[in-house]
Amino acid sequence: MEVLINELSLNGQNQSIQDFINTSFVRFIEIFQILEKQKIYPYKKYDFYNSKITETENFQSLFHLKNVAGISDEIKKYRTIADKCLSEPFWEENQQHDSNKVYLYKNQNVSNTSIPEAFERNATLLSFVPSDFNEKQIEVSKENQSKNLINFSDKKHLLETLYENKLLNFHFFCLNYFRGTKLSFENINVKESFELIANESIENDFYNSFKVFVEMNWNDIANQSNDTGIAYKKHHKQNEFYSYALNYEIYKFRASQKFRVFGFREKDIFYVLEIDTTHKRSD
Template sequence: MEILLNELSIHGQFESFEDFQSTALIEMLCFFNLQKDGVTTLLKKSDIYSKQVYRNKSLHDILISKDKEGKSDEIRKLKSQLITIITDPFWDSHKQCSDQHKYLYLKQDVSNSCLAEAYERDCPIISLKPSNFLADRLDVFKDNNGKSLLNYYSYLSLVQKLYNDRFIEFEFYCKTFFKGTKLDFSLVNRNKSFEFISNKNDEDEFLNSFIMFRDMNWYDILQQGGKGENVAGLAYRKYENQEIFDTYKVQSTIYKFRTTQKYRVFGFRSGDTFFVLEFDLTHRLSD
């Protein structure tokens, strides 16, 4: 899937590097990770390095700065990732927008910009937030002809769209969409989990329970334990056959919760996070 980074959404709107880092840079790097994972082709304009970020500092200035912004390991890591934003692939290496036409957005001339190029390629756009481009669709006009372009300023909204359109698999979606929540899929055994899900209906059953788990607090989750007639909701409780999971070598108790009357999810809790290990769609782990 081809998608263009909106260089016009970098317009000196940040107060400091810390402001840029916390409000835009981390999210922007998430967008770029989709390219690294082979999901999207993210194109930029070749002069994006010159865009002003804050206090007359450009992306290039941030990369070469030797002041306090470049001292911490975290900042060095971010700078190394930032390099991918100002290097190939560039859309203007094979430009499709025409210099013979005028392109307008909100009656402003945006010729020879990402918006003009996206108009011709008929592809989505990624914009930074905060910026002047926080709308789900950007209406761009070429002469008297208009086109409404999809615009993503939330990484998760793009991931949701990619999943809905089947550009990404359910496993990739879960690992991405639930990252940083109380439900973590980084340790999941693919061969004993996602490989068992064979159709969209099963996906929907699991997804609904994952969203419920994410949105509930731990007190409410723990109230939904019990067995037999006392079982309720997610039915979160300790798994009896702990030794079955010995190969994972986790120093925590294994718990399970249900997605339907038939399906179960197994893993362990660490702090406020539940790490998923396996799914059960056939009662093979029934206790």
């Protein structure tokens, strides 16, 4: 998969650099880091550094960030990603689109940008939001030919696309897709969970149950404890998990009639530890 950073998604729309960081750049960083972990390194335009963050400040202004105490670790992270956005690879080193031809997006000629380059490469775009590129796909046309280009501006959209195209495993997908929700895979025992999933059908059962879980509130989850819905309840064999040395009771919920998910709740987050694909633990 090839990904091109869409410089047109920065057009001075932010009120300040801090506004850009809070509303846009943090989301961009999430996507960028996931791509890096998959060894996908986004292409960019030579002059991307000049893309406007605000009406008066460009992308290169991120290198001048400071806080009261100097340069914090957070600012160092911003600078590191910003530097990668200004480094190789550049798509102009092997340009595929003809700059003399007209490529239209929303009736505007966008020739000599990353958009027509993605068009010719059958590549995807990585856009900053909010902008004119909030959609998951954008329609671009050249002469009598039209294409819908995949456009990443949201971490979950990226993860879904990579997962559907089998470019990442289920463990990595869940770890990142559900981060920040009431379901966490940070403490999971991979050997007693993801490595037990034998096929795509079982994987789908767990994925669907995870989505149902995070969409419910804790009152609704608790009210399904009597073998209804996800059947969230305390596990009757607490000693099975003694090796984790936890100060929490182990609970479980249903992924299917046969499959179960085990873990513990801390505040409003359920930390998954193991899964059961045999139903033996629930017998």
